[in-house]
Amino acid sequence: MNLRITWVLAAALVAAQAGEAARPATSNVMNAQFPAVSEDGRATFRLRAPNAARVQLQPGGSDNGLGLQPVDLLKGADGIWTVTTAPALPGFHYYWFNVDGLQVNDPGSQTFFGWARDTSGIEIPSPREDFYEPRDVPHGQIRIEWYLSKTTGQWRRAFVYTPPGYDKDSRARFPVLYLQHGAGENETGWSRQGRANFILDNLIAAKAAVPMIVVMDHGYATPRTPPSGEAAASGRGAGVLAPSAFERVVVDDLIPAIDTRYRTRADREHRAMAGLSMGSGQALQIALRNLDTFSWLGLFSGAAPSGDLATAYNGTLANGAEFSRRVHLVFMGAGSAEARITTAIDASRTALETRAIRNVVTFTSEGTSHEWQTWRRCLNAFAPRLFR
Amino acid sequence: MNLRITWVLAAALVAAQAGEAARPATSNVMNAQFPAVSEDGRATFRLRAPNAARVQLQPGGSDNGLGLQPVDLLKGADGIWTVTTAPALPGFHYYWFNVDGLQVNDPGSQTFFGWARDTSGIEIPSPREDFYEPRDVPHGQIRIEWYLSKTTGQWRRAFVYTPPGYDKDSRARFPVLYLQHGAGENETGWSRQGRANFILDNLIAAKAAVPMIVVMDHGYATPRTPPSGEAAASGRGAGVLAPSAFERVVVDDLIPAIDTRYRTRADREHRAMAGLSMGSGQALQIALRNLDTFSWLGLFSGAAPSGDLATAYNGTLANGAEFSRRVHLVFMGAGSAEARITTAIDASRTALETRAIRNVVTFTSEGTSHEWQTWRRCLNAFAPRLFR
DSSP: OOHHHHHHHHHHHHHHHHTSOEEEOTTBOTTOOOSEEETTSOEEEEEEOTTOSOEEEEESSTTSSSOSSOEEOEEOTTSEEEEEOSOOOSEEEEEEEEETTEEEOOTTBOEEEETTEEEEEEEEOOSSOOTTSOOSSOOOEEEEEEEEOTTTSSEEEEEEEEOTTTTTOTTOOBOEEEEEOOTTOOTTHHHHTSOHHHHHHHHHHTTSSOOOEEEEOOOOOOOSSOOOGGGGSOOOSTTOOOOOHHHHIIIIIIHHHHHHHSOBOOSGGGEEEEEETHHHHHHHHHHHHTTTTOOEEEEESSOOOOSOTTTTGGGTTSSHHHHHHHOOEEEEEEETTOHHHHHHHHHHHHHHHHTTOOOEEEEEETTOOSSHHHHHHHHHHHGGGTTO | OOHHHHHHHHHHHHHHHHTSOEEEOTTBOTTOOOSEEETTSOEEEEEEOTTOSOEEEEESSTTSSSOSSOEEOEEOTTSEEEEEOSOOOSEEEEEEEEETTEEEOOTTBOEEEETTEEEEEEEEOOSSOOTTSOOSSOOOEEEEEEEEOTTTSSEEEEEEEEOTTTTTOTTOOBOEEEEEOOTTOOTTHHHHTSOHHHHHHHHHHTTSSOOOEEEEOOOOOOOSSOOOGGGGSOOOSTTOOOOOHHHHIIIIIIHHHHHHHSOBOOSGGGEEEEEETHHHHHHHHHHHHTTTTOOEEEEESSOOOOSOTTTTGGGTTSSHHHHHHHOOEEEEEEETTOHHHHHHHHHHHHHHHHTTOOOEEEEEETTOOSSHHHHHHHHHHHGGGTTO
16 A cells, blocks of 8 residues: 555544545645545644654644644544534635654645745635636736846846736736735745636626736835935834835836736726735835836735824825825725724724715624635625726 | 844854954844854854753754764753854755754744755855855846645645746746755755756856756645556656656646747747756656657756667667757756765766767766755756757
8 A cells, every 4th residue: 555545544543433525635746645634624734753652733824714722633543633623714724743842833824935945835625605716707917027126236126917818818908916924924925826817807806896916025025225214214104104115116126017017007096005014104105206117006904094093104194185186095804703903993094084085995804804705705805996 | 232233243253263254154044143154165153052962063964965874962051052063065964953852943943844844944155156146136036826626625835936037027938947855855945945047047148058947846745536557656756657646746746837828939948957966866757758748858857868768768779869859958967975876867968869869968066965965056057958
């Protein structure tokens, strides 16, 4: 009996014990039978570690849908450790193993860039939604775009979604959404963990969103020359509106490269910026400082305009009527389980509307927290509102 | 002093001890200071594992340029293990750590799909060659292409290189090279480990190769319906020419999708197939079985036509003059340090030429073995000979 067959039988045994079929997670590497997911969302993890004294499953974050605390695996006589979790929330969840205190990836899982390193992740299917799964509809492409940044002096890599049919009509031009990842993630996050391409494919096929280009850049930048004066501030906090190195990359390097290489509608009316968590702070900052460049804004699980809106953000929000004329959408979304952020969003919405700022849309992802399922749903609710 | 600064100082200390500057490897994740590479190619690895009894650096393969045997790291009082290797060969090398017998990725390294899982890798700069580095020349794109396979019933992912200027002239059409990875790797290998896009960018900018599309597919396929009769043979061995499921994917699913979605020159004269190691066997098999589809062939570190050429390969090679008329190039390359393969290539060349088969080109990568630096050099020598 070869190793492969042994694993298949082991998976079948676990499934039998669970009383239903457990299938290898779609996030596994090829041929890996574990982790496996049962129909009710319970996940079974295994690790062969004969010499270890303790092995734990560590959810990547205390609120990422896989559980709140590390879970001990039990050691079998064969040196294989195993555990089956309680039903996990649907969606993508970072995790790793703690083996005698050492963080170890699961060799059965693909890695996904999060937590500032390549990290294991598991996809738990959702029984009620498939808006982010590939369907038999026309598919756009993700294009890996390298560009030389004047700001950093280095080659940078952006992932660019082009909608279905982009290559068919060489005269058609498209609006552009600039879409940013969270802290410790990178330009691969929105297409791999976020499934942004499939979300857009499905929305466009249903005519629920207009065809658009989506640019997903690397949200970190170190300037070639040390910044001085105003530019020395990193500018992540609410109300702090000094230019960051990343803002200079976006405005001076990335947007010109995209407008040169793609058939964009290269004006503010057809340019949006959005991001999740850290990326929402970047989107807010960069859009408000560059209202000649952007006119649509999406903030997922992070920034929400706050403070004295008469003076904060360089006074951009002081004149609500003027702001509403220029900015066509301020979308703020979060998971219902991240109460601090939903509370901030509600307060921000009230403050914005008190200043006669229209075009504010809020969105809540039911049952999810600071995790990719929230951001997939945010994108799915945000994109249909863009560019029309 | 924050963590980042501590690491920077630690790296500087190691560099001072080494008597020269050691820089973080370009294959590291962002902000990771280790592994670090000195100018003479020595690599310093570190892992924080206070509870471990033994930590080893394991080269991914006995001949991948990083060394032949596992190397012990030494434990410091701070629980950080470290080792500096002898000068390593230039190029990309898979590796991992063995921590008390458990295979563990290096959290400082990006992961690369090899060994049937996401694996750490280190890039050692070459003092004498930069043909695979990004230069300030026009860059093509890597496009991530999803297609639904009739053969497997599943969505598959191919990486597709389009040459610089592909989008500029909507009437230009391009020849296509189908380029396959090795065993345990996947469709990401040729662009990430292999730098195929930068190699083509640089060749095309120098007018050393004609602009071409390069399609890099996932070289594994499980048929939706069990094969029967002839198709039941997997067909990897020399002389065995039954269709594999992967052949059916390439011919029935992939090529039609590429020819539909891209501006290809969709005929045998403008279609090549090549691969490395396992992929070279696939290229040989698929090209020889489908000479109405392919007319250029590249075999890197693997297959070399052997046996009784009068009867092997379904008799395709029996008539040398006819074969030479149809097949414009049989390129066979390998590293000088993989003697078994270079010997086989030399014998194959003699046998082919004895049968009056022209258009045979052999190539040797000096000093390298069964590793990506060999295959980068093979592609760099092969691509200029295509389609002209």
